Amino acid sequence: MNMTLTREKESPAIATGAVQPAASPEKVYETSYLNLWYGENHALKNINLDMHQNEVTAIIGPSGCGKSTYIKTLNRMIELVPDVKTTGQIKYRNRNILDQSYKVEDLRTQVGMVFQKPNPFPKSIYDNVVYGPRTHGIKNKKILDQIVEKSLKGAAIWNEVKDRLHENAYGLSGGQQQRLCIARCLAIEPDVILMDEPTSALDPISTLKIEELVQELKKDFSIIIVTHNMQQAARISDRTAFFLNGEVIEYADTNTIFSNPTDKRTEDYITGRFG
């Protein structure tokens, strides 16, 4: 192998600029001793993580380490996969969501989600945004109109689509579709927004837009974002959790993780030794 890394180990690969969060704000999610199996495959091992209000929490790690699995557990989307078994606890606002008496529909009304690949419904832009509110029983046309405007503005896409609200969402570009999906998620006025690699299918410009948006959104929401792009985590998150093989190797302020990781594996990963 003709490959040598010239940089010394001590200097971190990427210095981070995320502002250190002021004290520890209220906890939104508290995960304790979470284990998850796909059939025989032990995909999450003893996860302990707390997430905080009005912060961006990033989850990084190499492919297959369980990032998506974990974030999908936070709104119990994981239940759509057959043969999944969990043990442990995830408290959302002090109630254990893994308790079967907790209605998933309730949970998901509070916790919105944005997916890796934009997945608008094959309907008009307007119908995409009002789908959630309508489902929740809001019929009033005027309120719905307001919701559409507010959500699309919130997702920084209002100006681009305000003249074509009734055209099919599939006519939008990938980046626009992803922002529409964010708007759709904002329309239900959630408390937390989960994002699973929301920019990995997008071009650089759209990616930048969404990153800016995330920074905006955290004023009103708590955000948990999965990314395989360390630079992105460094740029936008307050805290970062590093997953490896279904375990949390390290969880700390983004600053700390990127400038001074305690675990050798974290360091190896963020300096690009694997992944």
Added chain:
Amino acid sequence: MNMTLTREKESPAIATGAVQPAASPEKVYETSYLNLWYGENHALKNINLDMHQNEVTAIIGPSGCGKSTYIKTLNRMIELVPDVKTTGQIKYRNRNILDQSYKVEDLRTQVGMVFQKPNPFPKSIYDNVVYGPRTHGIKNKKILDQIVEKSLKGAAIWNEVKDRLHENAYGLSGGQQQRLCIARCLAIEPDVILMDEPTSALDPISTLKIEELVQELKKDFSIIIVTHNMQQAARISDRTAFFLNGEVIEYADTNTIFSNPTDKRTEDYITGRFG
């Protein structure tokens, strides 16, 4: 926006350790003024690139920049997409492959390809490897057996599978499947091997194995590899081309690209300012 990058611009994000290739060896591919359109979408713009024998050429760039499109043009796999138009020239060993008189089957017998997601046939491991040779008319059982052993050894998977050659390839793990696909490709004894993000669906350990393998293979083959992982490019390639929006922004020794890029955009990309 509360994001600042503390690192100075001058120090490159990732120092690279790829050994500088000794002088310029023989050219395998010479691409000149290649343009490609998907219908109306101008996906490749005036590409000029030469690739050399017994080298690893990496192609990096953000999502959607045309990496896959370019590499698929090198074995004319791109023709499977309807409505694709090309202009310009790609010379492989001094013959223009875009010339319709060049038989694609001939070309692809010389130029093997490994895909992003491992795609073994739903057949036995043995049948996967001999698929190519059989297709090319080799019937002799003894020769086929030899090919299987040699290819699997070449792909560093022989020891793991030699006792289960007649089991279905779907029983292998992702990393093993990918090495099987490489073996399948070696079995046709190609001259060049194209790899489109061959490790992006794999775990870190499998990734490392494949990276080592690539280093081995370049003794006998010329390799062109697409990756979105800059560290990977830095680790394994001799030359690197940086694509952006369908253009080649910069093409140079991997060392140079990572330690001393000439273009601002290259630098921005490899320092993680976008992508």
Added chain:
Amino acid sequence: AGCGSDDAKTSGSEAKGSSQLQGEVITDGSSTVFPIMEAVAEEYMSAQPDVKVSVGSSGTGGGFKKFIAGETDLSNASRPVKEEESAMLDDKGIKYTELKLAFDGISIVVNKDNDFIDSLTVEELQKLWVDNGKVKMWSDIRPDWPKEEIKFYSPGTDSGTYDYFNEVILEEKPMVENATLSEDDNVLVQGVEGDKNAIGFFGFAYYAENKDKLKIISIDNGKGAVEPTHETIKSGEYAPLSRPLYTYVANKSVAEKEQVADYTQFVIENAGELSEEVGYISLPEEEYQKDLDKLKELKK
């Protein structure tokens, strides 16, 4: 009628000695005649296993169509050949011979719970079944009968049974419009059985098999009411509602194909017994003798 088969076998082998024939005999036509032809073929093939007899059931018209096209040797019919058909046969130069096989008595039945009808005259039958544009009540036929709407059940308009009824009772006048028609006589049995005000007609065999579920009506054609029974049909007393069933044989086939000639003779010799077995009524013996004579002529 259980002992028929043994006799049939003997007469078959007697007729032709021990000579073994082979080849094909193709018969098609009426679905009414089918059971008779099937029974004959069944017996014949146990005597002459190398002759391949096939019996189709494409209906009288369908059968003649094939007969005209020269595709069949025998064509079964539940009515005599029509003018159009015989004209076309002449056109094609196909000469044929009509053979009578058996009688089918058409029985008129009502629901078991019907306690007011026992017999009907031919005129009453006509009054019942011919359309007059109005809804018909029993009381329209005889004033002392109940004032309830009559439900009519008839075989499908393209069946031989309907055709015959049409000719002798309706006299080609249109049938009541709200009559329920069905192609399948078993289905008619179910209809009359389940419907208190029903009246219907169909082949005698279907009545004979369902005696306990239906009530039979005697018919008065001026010489007193006659109930259809085996005897009254055979003797011709039950008139006018009994009709003959036929098969038509191509003269050329008889002359040229030994197995067809042999089979045809076997048909005539056994038609009487076998038709009884499958639910029809055999003809008087003279009729079969006449047919045999005709056949002898052909073979020369």
Added chain:
Amino acid sequence: MKLINKSHVAKKMPVRLAVNTICKGLFFLATLIGLIVLAILFYRIFTQGIGHLNGDFLQNFASRKPEEAGIKAALIGSIWLMAVVAPVSLMLGVGTAIYLEEYARKNWITTFIKVNISNLAGVPSIVFGLLGLTVFVRALALDRSVLAAGLTMSLLVLPVIIVASQEAIRAVPRDLREASFGMGATKWQTIRKVVLPAAIPGILTGGILALSRAIGETAPLVVVGIPLFIAFLPQTVLDTFTVLPMQIYNWTSRPQEEFQQVAAAGIIVLLILLIFMNSIAVLIRNKFQKRY
């Protein structure tokens, strides 16, 4: 500013959940309907026909005597018919599907062929009977043979096979094809060695469904005019024959009560044949089904 009244949303939640549960129940009931009908159907037929079902029934030819009546000619005839329909319709159907999925360009001819196929799928079977009579029996002088009836039936079920095969071929992942092309295989080699083997479960499922239809059809054969009674077996595809559903139909129209039971026994034989074919389909589907 909040536009959504969360307490309102929360209040509605139980109703929405209840509606969901109720509908789930209704959907389940609807699914049960099919199963219940099937159970009733089977129960009635079995109780009626089981008494007649024995070795003799399978070994005897048809007879005027219910107790001697057997189903040999019809059973063997149906199998002969399938022996013609299966290869002919599968070959034509899969060939057409390959053409449409792999070779056809997007032009009006292709569109026309596709529209035409989906239209043929809706043409009543009896119309195919008229076609078979004119073309195969008369024009090609195939007479009322296994071949004539088989070709008629093949055309009848062809659209089903084409559509199923198209689906199956389309479902073969792109990357398998790419892998094959990538090694310099030609198009036909790729289809033959990669696409078809991977599509086989889907193709066969469609094929068996089509054959189940062919084995139960009566109307076109009545029109084609195949005979009802024969007491011999076909030796070649040019010989005449009869089939199960026609035999059954004839028995049901006999006046004698016993023939109704004979008919029921015949139906059982037909159903067993049908279930046998369907289970082969299911087995193949489950065995060959590969997760890509």
Added chain:
Amino acid sequence: MILEKKSKKKVDVEKIIPKLLFLMAAISVFTTIGIILTLIFETFIFFDRVSIVEFFTASKWLPFASVPSFGIMPLIVGTLKITLIAAVVAVPVGLATAIFLSEYASEKTRRIIKPILEVLAGIPTIVYGFFALTFVTPVLRELFPSLDMFNALSPGIVVGIMIMPMVASLSEDALVSVPKSIREGAYALGATKLETTIKVVLPAAISGIVASIVLGLSRAIGETMIVSVAGGSTPSMNMDVTSSIQTMTAYIVQVSSGDAGYGTTIYYSIYAVGMTLFVFTLVMNLLAQFISRRFREEY
């Protein structure tokens, strides 16, 4: 180790195969042409004897009367009655079954139930015919005593049961092929399964569902034996479903297995009816393709 072994044969195969396959594909076109040719000559002879205006406007179908009347409307009405009743049974039950299997049932349940339903689709139609006559009709007559022994209702329902698995199985395929990501989008907004299915999945699958319904209804239109056995054979114009009817297909079977003389007007009438039936299903299929193209939500 690999020798250049490019024989000439290989090149030829690549050229011959597409042509061969095209010929196979063309057979379906020839079939249609054959059907039209088969029907058209006899249809012309028929319209030589009976005016086409009478055929479509006369309100009575009495081909066997001494003064025959050939107005096809009663046969069309009979066909429509059966099709409509069948649709009322098959569409809701079939769709509900499809939804249950694709959205609610576990993979295992699906794997068991689907093949069972497919058996239902393969049962010979005569069997259904007698099921209608000897089971469904008596049950219905218990409920509605005014129902005739032969009626449109009972065979209509049974035809519906027969085509239900086709609707269910094909609709289920359409539902299953709606991308998972679209469903997840709805679930993630707190929609229940039902809300997701009705408002997102069904609309996205609509073209496949319409196709399955059309295929089912085409079979209902073309169904012969069930109606012949349980529906009687009385052509009638009224909208009553409790009395006996006749459909176009049942008429063709009646005549082609009946007594009518070869060369008579009645004989030629089956071709005219067959032609009408062909045009009928053609129009319906084209209409359905138009509809499903209109409503298709591309994903």
